[in-house]
Amino acid sequence: MRKRKGAGRPTIADVAAQAGVSSITVSRALRDPQKVSERLRGRIDKAVRALNYIPDTHASALASSRSNVVGVLVPSLTNNVFADTLRAIYDALDGSPLQVQLGNSRYSAAEQERLVGIFLSQRPTAMIVSGIDQTPAARKMLEEANCPVVQIMETGPDPIDMMVGFSHFAGGRAAAQHLIDQGYRHIGFLGARMDPRTTRRLAGFRRALDDAGMFDPDLVRTTTTSSSVTLGSVLLRELARHRPDLDAVFCNNDDLALGALFGAQKAGISVPGQLGIAGFNDLEMMEAACPTLTSIRTDRYGIGRHAVNMIHAVLDGTPPPRKIIDLGFELQARQSTDRTYRAV
Template identity: 35%
Template sequence: MVESHDGRRGTMSKSVEWGRKSRRDAPVKLSDVAKKVGVSPITISRALRNPEIVSEDLREEILRIVEEMGYIPNLAARALAGRHNGIVAVITPALHQYGFTSLMIGIEDRFRNTDLTVQYSNTLHHAEGEAGLLKSFLTQKPAGVIIAGAESYRDLLPLIDNAACPIAHVTDLSQEPQKLVVGLDHYMAGAEPTRFLLSRGYKRIAFFGRGADVRSRRRIEGYEAVMRGAGRFDPDLIIGGDAPSRTGLGRDLFARLIERVPDVDAVFAQSDELALGVLIECKARGIRVPEELGICGFNDLEFSAFIEPSLTTVYIPRQDIGYRVADMLLRAIRDEPPDEDRVDCGFSIIPRGSTR
């Protein structure tokens, strides 16, 4: 019902009501933008996909009108009309962990000045969900996919072999993919820091980590091999927990470890957060670091250089890994040959004040 100016009430016509609703709800179309700018829809489409093909003045005018009208490109229509929908899908197990932030920065840096958009999905280390996520992305015709840390390739390989788009990988180099791969040898990333601690005179070296994924399990294998080779392996020195690798867990693990192995004299922790927890617990118990206990972390997070004592740790070039895997994928999307098809980015040990 509506009320007239003289107070009479009546019924609004359905056509007027529908017309108002239609105008309010109808999305802005490409043809609407083209009409406003005064060019063809194909010119608008091309300018949004490849801005460099139009003049600077026209590009600025198109972008201004797009912003003004609130036009949102239809990616589904784009996928139907072309090879792909303009999205790069990234499947990762741990978006919530600090170590993956640098990886994402590297990926974003490489795609920033392209016409591609990055979309992330998080498996939370559930291997059984990896194939389902990849299958879901592939049905949407992505430009490409980055699998950043798969737990298992058993169910992924058939999908990868039949994918219509290129798929690049961040992996432990022992895993199956043989092309479009960037990663490192996590076995060596467990072995070399253990050798480093032995070289500094530590003998009873504990390993802190759950072995929840293939990368951490490979590091445990590297640690164990070196400790066995030195005649110092003791399974009681490997300890983990069900909680995420955080500072509180580090304190708890060290408190439990020192009760059962009181002569432990070093800890190799699988994250800097765990290592920080060990350091805090040592201070609470009056254990001198590095004289009585050496501590080595993993990931070289920002705080590691500024705590007291500063933290010896393992640096992984995660931002470079992200950039290089994105560059590798981008070249494949553009049908350009890669500089390299399989890259070992390595790691480095950063000695600081928490070890002798």
């Protein structure tokens, strides 16, 4: 025979037969129970349970040309920064029928492009992508995707559709300015990975130091390897050995800053007396450290929340008033950059 077999699972027709109704009634009972009388609803529920029926997402998406997927692309799963944003996205999507489809681009624009293609083939309800440095092809696909698109983590002049983030340049600059204001004069930079955002932090750092006539390229230590506490410890000790006049470091993230603290402790350098340390993002541990560590607080959770809210707004037909939301940042000045602080 010419028949296909399917997956062998019970279908909506099986449920309909068992309940003695038509398939469409089952479909309605499942999607919008109020449209079906209580009597039939009871019979249908019973049949669903009896057959262990699970509706087929793909068939549903195909028939309605509507999926319930929100595609989310992040460059890293290990980085706490994105974990916070993801948590916000999951929280904000809670209760809505939307499902997250998560992609990990591993800090590669090419990989992001590949994933954009794969994700769009699911006809997502919306897309959330990290950063503003998409490849031209990825950008084109997203522009033509016919769904809301939110770029997160950063702001920039030319959104694909919508944007939520903050200026990493301004953050880096503020951190450097703080160190200058605290009286540090030989300020170094420790940077790992050097993706577009950390690069812009460095640019902001440099601008502040340039403006103060204090920039010294020899005090900048960057690597493309991924960030870690160990790396921060190593980089700091290298730099301190190479340049004994170093009196402060801005670390392009908090892992490095924590590592720098440990590195200083191992090298017998007192923080903040001999060395000031500032990080970026203000992870929870910064406040708990001893001494407490200065950082630039960023609202990762807010970024995720706003991104989902913008999407909901568009889907509800009430597009948000502003296409670009800058959530800013906040300097958290703590003991590690307080020259008047003396350890207990």
